[in-house]
Amino acid sequence: MKRSLNEINYMDDTQELARFAKALGHPTRIAILKRLxxxxxxxxxxxxxxxxxxxxxxxxxxxxxxxxxxxxGELNPPKIKYCIHQQNWQRxxxxxxxxxxxxxxxxxx
Amino acid sequence: MKRSLNEINYMDDTQELARFAKALGHPTRIAILKRLxxxxxxxxxxxxxxxxxxxxxxxxxxxxxxxxxxxxGELNPPKIKYCIHQQNWQRxxxxxxxxxxxxxxxxxx
DNA sequence: AATATTAATCGTAAATTTGCGATAAACATT
DNA sequence: AATGTTTATCGCAAATTTACGATTAATATT
Numbered sequence: 574m575k576r577s578l579n580e581i582n583y584m585d586d587t588q589e590l591a592r593f594a595k596a597l598g599h600p601t602r603i604a605i606l607k608r609l610x611x612x613x614x615x616x617x618x619x620x621x622x623x624x625x626x627x628x629x630x631x632x633x634x635x636x637x638x639x640x641x642x643x644x645x646g647e648l649n650p651p652k653i654k655y656c657i658h659q660q661n662w663q664r665x666x667x668x669x670x671x672x673x674x675x676x677x678x679x680x681x682x
Numbered sequence: 683m684k685r686s687l688n689e690i691n692y693m694d695d696t697q698e699l700a701r702f703a704k705a706l707g708h709p710t711r712i713a714i715l716k717r718l719x720x721x722x723x724x725x726x727x728x729x730x731x732x733x734x735x736x737x738x739x740x741x742x743x744x745x746x747x748x749x750x751x752x753x754x755g756e757l758n759p760p761k762i763k764y765c766i767h768q769q770n771w772q773r774x775x776x777x778x779x780x781x782x783x784x785x786x787x788x789x790x791x
Numbered sequence: 792a793a794t795a796t797t798a799a800t801c802g803t804a805a806a807t808t809t810g811c812g813a814t815a816a817a818c819a820t821t
Numbered sequence: 822a823a824t825g826t827t828t829a830t831c832g833c834a835a836a837t838t839t840a841c842g843a844t845t846a847a848t849a850t851t
Contacts, residue, residue, distance in 0.1 A: 581734055583709045587716065595707030599839085600692045600700040607696065607781070617798055625690055627841055632799055634839090651797045651848045666782040672716070673775040683805040683839055708809085726828055736811055741829055743809090759818045760827045 593665045596641030614656040702774045705750030723765035
C-alpha cells in the first residue's frame with residue numbers, strides 16, 4: 574500500500590483505543606470474549622466445539638485477542654486455559670468509557 | 683477467501699457491536715470522532731487540513747463512519763457538515779457499556 | 792518408546808482495507 | 822454560460838484479514 578508520506582503521530586490513547594477496537598471488530602471475537610466473560614475461562618477446544626469454525630481459525634482469533642492484550646493463556650497441559658486479561662480489560666473499559674462520555678450537548682448542530 | 687460452510691448466526695447484539703468496533707478500529711477514525719465530539723461538527727475540508735492524509739482518504743474514512751451509523755452528513759453547499767449521529771452513538775455506547783460491565787469476579791481463574 | 796490429545800503454526804487463497812492521484816459531481820459565484 | 826469550490830467516487834497497488842487443511846510441537850498416557 575502507498576503509505577502516508579508524513580508519519581502520523583496520534584495521541585497514545587487514540588492509538589490504544591483503536592487497537593482494542595480493532596481486536597473487537599469481528600463477531601467471532603466478540604462472541605469468544607462474551608463467553609469468557611460469563612464463564613471466566615475456557616479451553617481452546619471448548620470454543621472449537623461451539624463455533625462452526627476450524628480449529629486453526631479459532632486459534633488465530635485467540636492469538637489476535639492475546640496480541641491486543643484482552644486475554645491471556647495459562648498452560649494446563651496439554652490444554653491451554655484462556656481468561657480475560659483483567660488489568661487490560663479494565664484499561665479498555667476505561668478508554669471506551671471516556672471515549673463515549675460525550676458531555677457536549679450538540680447545540681450547534 | 684474460503685468462507686465457512688455453515689453460516690454463522692451470531693446474536694444481533696454481537697453483530698452490531700462488532701460492526702461498531704470495526705469502524706472504531708483505526709486511529710484516524712478515532713481521531714475524527716474525538717474531534718466531532720469536542721466540536722460537535724465540522725466540514726470534510728477542516729479534517730483534510732488537520733490530518734496529513736489525502737482528501738480522498740479522509741473522505742473514505744468518513745464514508746465508513748457514516749456506513750457504520752456513527753456520523754451523519756448534512757448538506758451545506760458546497761460543503762458538507764458532519765456530526766455525530768446521536769441516536770446511534772448512544773446505542774454504541776450502551777452496547778460497549780454492557781459488554782464491559784463484567785460483573786463476574788474471576789474466582790475460578 | 793510408541794501413541795494419543797491438544798493447540799499453535801505454516802502455507803495458501805480470497806476478500807477486504809488502506810492509501811493515493813485523477814476524475815466526476817454538485818452547487819455558487821461571476 | 823463559464824469558473825471556482827468542495828467533496829465523493831473511480832481505479833489502482835500494497836498490505837492486512839479471514840478462513841482452511843496440513844503439519845508441527847508439547848505433553849500425557851499406554
